[in-house]
Structures are given as C-alpha cells and as structure tokens.
Amino acid sequence: MHPELSVVIPMYDEEQVLPLLVERLRPVLDGVDASYEVVAVDDGSRDQTPVLLQRFRREWPELRVLRLRANAGHQAAISAGLSAARGDWVVTLDADLQDPPEVIAEMMAAARTGGVDVVYGIRTDRRTDSVFKRVSAKGFYAGMRAAGATDLPTNAGDFRLMSRATVDAVNALPEHHRVLRLVIPSLGFPSASVGYRREARAAGGSKYPIGKMIRLSVDSLTGFSLAPLRLATWFGLGGFLAAVGLLLYALVAKLTNITVAGWTSTVVIVASVGAVQLLCLGILGEYVGRIYSTLQRRPTYYVAYDSLSAAEEPAQPAPQHRD
Structure with a gap:
C-alpha cells in the first residue's frame, strides 16, 4: 500500500x-x-x-x-x-x-x-x-x-x-x-x-555534543556559502596593504635617519601575518576536502x-x- x-x-x-x-x-x-x-x-x-x-x-x-x-x-x-x-x-x-x-x-x-x-x-x-x-x-x-x-x-x-x-x-x-x-x-x-x-x-x-555541533556548523558554512573563501581573499588583500604600508614606513625611516628600535614589533608583525596565512590555508583546506570527498563519490x-x-x-x- x-x-x-x-x-x-x-x-x-x-x-x-x-x-x-x-x-x-x-x-x-x-x-x-x-x-x-x-x-x-x-x-x-x-x-x-x-x-x-x-x-x-x-x-x-x-x-x-x-x-x-x-x-x-x-x-x-x-x-x-x-x-x-x-x-x-x-x-x-x-x-x-x-x-x-x-x-x-x-x-x-x-x-x-x-x-x-x-x-x-x-x-x-x-x-x-x-x-x-x-x-x-x-x-x-x-x-x-x-x-x-x-x-x-x-x-x-x-x-x-x-x-x-x-x-x-x-x-x-x-x-x-x-x-x-x-x-x-x-x-x-x-x-x-x-x-x-x-x-x-x-x-x-x-x-x-559540542564536537558534533562544531562539525555541523563547519559543514553548514562550507557547504552552503563562499563567504569564507571571500574572507580569505580580503585577509590576503589586507595583508598586502599592510606590507605596502610597512615598506613605505621603512623607506621614510631610512631617508630621515630614524632608527626602528626593538624586535617586539617585528615578532608581532610576523606572527600576525603567519596567523592570517594559516587561517586562510585552513579555510581553503575545508573546501578542498569537500571537493575531494565529492569526487570520491563514497x-x-x-x-x-x-x-x-x-x-x-x-x-x-x-x-x-x-x-
């Protein structure tokens, strides 16, 4: 029936x-x-x-x-x-x-x-x-x-x-x-x-549990929206602009004989750029993983x-x- x-x-x-x-x-x-x-x-x-x-x-x-x-x-x-x-x-x-x-x-x-x-x-x-x-x-x-x-x-x-x-x-x-x-x-x-x-x-x-809730949220975001990829693009653009700004600052400091003191600022900048890069790689990895899973057709x-x-x-x- x-x-x-x-x-x-x-x-x-x-x-x-x-x-x-x-x-x-x-x-x-x-x-x-x-x-x-x-x-x-x-x-x-x-x-x-x-x-x-x-x-x-x-x-x-x-x-x-x-x-x-x-x-x-x-x-x-x-x-x-x-x-x-x-x-x-x-x-x-x-x-x-x-x-x-x-x-x-x-x-x-x-x-x-x-x-x-x-x-x-x-x-x-x-x-x-x-x-x-x-x-x-x-x-x-x-x-x-x-x-x-x-x-x-x-x-x-x-x-x-x-x-x-x-x-x-x-x-x-x-x-x-x-x-x-x-x-x-x-x-x-x-x-x-x-x-x-x-x-x-x-x-x-x-x-x-909390682990499954996080997994569901990640699947929801990466399976429905391209916003995280665009966010990675904006992070990359922001990092490029920051690098240009630091380059200009370094040139001005060189021409005006102003010495840049300390290693703290260098460490902070390098760590920040590295963190953004790792975040962008993680976002890309989630999408690549979904593509790989789809191609496997399991x-x-x-x-x-x-x-x-x-x-x-x-x-x-x-x-x-x-x-």
Whole structure:
C-alpha cells in the first residue's frame, strides 16, 4: 500500500526514550486522516534500540525499520530515511520528543489548506534548552544569514513536513555531507510554518555534543556559502596593504635617519601575518576536502536491513527430497 504520510525518525542509542515515543506518536498518526508509515532509521545503535524496534514492529504494522551498517551521523540518517520514504508527504522528527509529535496534524492541515510544499516547525519557546544551546543556536542562525542564507527560518531545526516534490528534489542532489536545514530552504519551494514549544528531552542523553555541533556548523558554512573563501581573499588583500604600508614606513625611516628600535614589533608583525596565512590555508583546506570527498563519490551511509524489503521477499520453497 502506498502511504500518504511518511514519518522519518533517525535513532542512535534511544532505548530509554523509544517506548515513550511510540506511546505518543502512534495515537497521533492513527488520528490523522491519512494512511501512513513510520520509517525508523537505526543509525548503528549499540544499545537495545534494534531489539525494541523489532518488538514494536510486531505490534505496529505501520512501523518500518531501516538499519544502517554503521553510525553515519544525524543528517546522513535523515537522508537515508528520505530515500526510503514512500509517502506523498514526509515528516522528519527526532526521537527525543523535544519536538512534540502532536504538531504533525497541524503541519498536515497547513500544507493542505495553504498549498505549500514545506511546513517548518518553529521553536517559539526554547526555555527548556540550556543557555549555551540557545546562545549558540542564535549565533548559528545569525552567522548563516550573514554568510548568505537569507531564506533560513529562525529557530527551525529538522522538524518539518515536505511534499513528495521536495523530497525528490533533495534526493536528486549529488551533494555529500549536506545539512538539510539549509538545503531545503535554498530550494525556494512555497512554505509555511507552525510554532510550538520545545520540550525537554523525555529520556536519555543528548546525541549532539559540542564536537558534533562544531562539525555541523563547519559543514553548514562550507557547504552552503563562499563567504569564507571571500574572507580569505580580503585577509590576503589586507595583508598586502599592510606590507605596502610597512615598506613605505621603512623607506621614510631610512631617508630621515630614524632608527626602528626593538624586535617586539617585528615578532608581532610576523606572527600576525603567519596567523592570517594559516587561517586562510585552513579555510581553503575545508573546501578542498569537500571537493575531494565529492569526487570520491563514497556513500555517506550503507543500509544493512529494511523491514519492508524483508517482508516483501517471497518465502523460499522447502527442498524436495526424492527417495
């Protein structure tokens, strides 16, 4: 059966929150006036998440389990779910219940009445997040807008509803290490938004430590904007002008017999120029690394198991033995 709605949920070591997620999500989807499937993407979990998913699948026919061979990361897991989803509408939702599943019905209503392709979930109240989380998120959105992502909705994470046309457009992109919260707004499809209060994590611990947050920010910046490369160009131009100024100063000092005292100024100048050069090389290295990764064309994830494919496989006949 072709479902009208697919809900893609990336999961990594979510055994504590998984029963709570099923308890809240299933009544919501059963109450939506649409056939549906839930694509649970197990991103290489090391705990009992795969066991629990198989257990819930026996009681919930609409639950579909997609297991990756190894941990590929949050964005790659969502991409795997988008590639597998069959619905006319696709919702991406995290498993931690910080984004309430009850908003899905509002998203469906907004999409149907507004004739839009994308409905973003906007976090209008983030008091349950830590101060560091709120400040860093504000800085991320401000920085990306300054770099050129003017269509990026404020406080919109990965909780959204997309039409089949949007999902097909995303799946057709050849980009590796894509950040979907930037890619989808850049498509320019008609969109709407639904506000909600962000809740505290229902159970378990965060899967986004500071290292992954920094990596996501770097991928967002280098994968979407050329501003860092232009910044390196401006640094180079500034260094050239500074060098010309120092040359003129040295010539004037030579002609007027003014001696330049001390080595401190020399060390400061050399260190400053070296720091700018290293920064520019680092920026260039990030872009060259992305080009190299794209040319390699290595998949960002590998699917080990899909319960839908396993259920559709015909049963093998028993071997016949002749006396």
